[in-house]
Amino acid sequence: MSKLNILITRPEPENTLSCERATEQGFHGVSLPMLEIVPISEANKVAAIRSQVFNIDEFQYVIFVSKNAARAAAEWLDDCWPMLPVNTHWIGIGKGTTETLRAENIPAITNPGHTTEALLEWLKPVKMRHQKVLIVRGEGGRPELGEQLEKRGAHVQYLSLYERKKPVYHAQTFALLPDIHLIWATSGESLINLNSYIEQFKPSFKSLLLLTPSERVNTLAKTMGWHNAICANGADDASLITATELHTGQQNDRD
Structure with missing residues (x-):
């Protein structure tokens, strides 16, 4: 059976790793990132970030929304905190983000x-009242998590460490792609791009x-006319590979 060509649209460096993982599982990953992650570099914003990181021990909960947020925050924490504060709950949204933090x-x-929705189900409202929560993310991230936590009585601040930009592609990029059989879109923003x-x-x-990684993004895809959109119930490689095998009938040996 010929290999499935899967168009993988994560930002780097995840996209290269996902393509390698797909290839290891008997598919062929074709890299075409639909987001670029750019560290914040403006001097005034960098100074504000440093100040927030130095004061991170004021927060009972620090929530990281993505692997990119986890990686960027780890560099800042390493620079500002030789030993992490001990009374802070560090929470990653999703297995991949949490593994990156660990x-x-x-x-x-x-x-x-x-x-985000699953995290809100897990965080009991009574435990969040009067708690200080820091959400680590990119600029302009989804507001739902913070809004819902504030409704539960939490005091929410944001630590924005990077920008997400739309990559620039031209017609030739798509003309040179091999035959594509399947696409992985791992966020709403990458799907829009x-x-x-x-x-x-x-x-x-x-x-x-x-x-798609979630029902929210799957619904978005269908409103855009992607009638063969299916929710993989996860943005991690394992979930996407399992869904690929299930919905294409190509079962491959796992590592």
């Missing part, structure tokens, strides 16, 4: 599930199987 020696825990390029340069891709 690899950086940040003793993070996570909730069952992989989404992908959709804009597909509608412009490769509208036939709209008929392909599209795997």
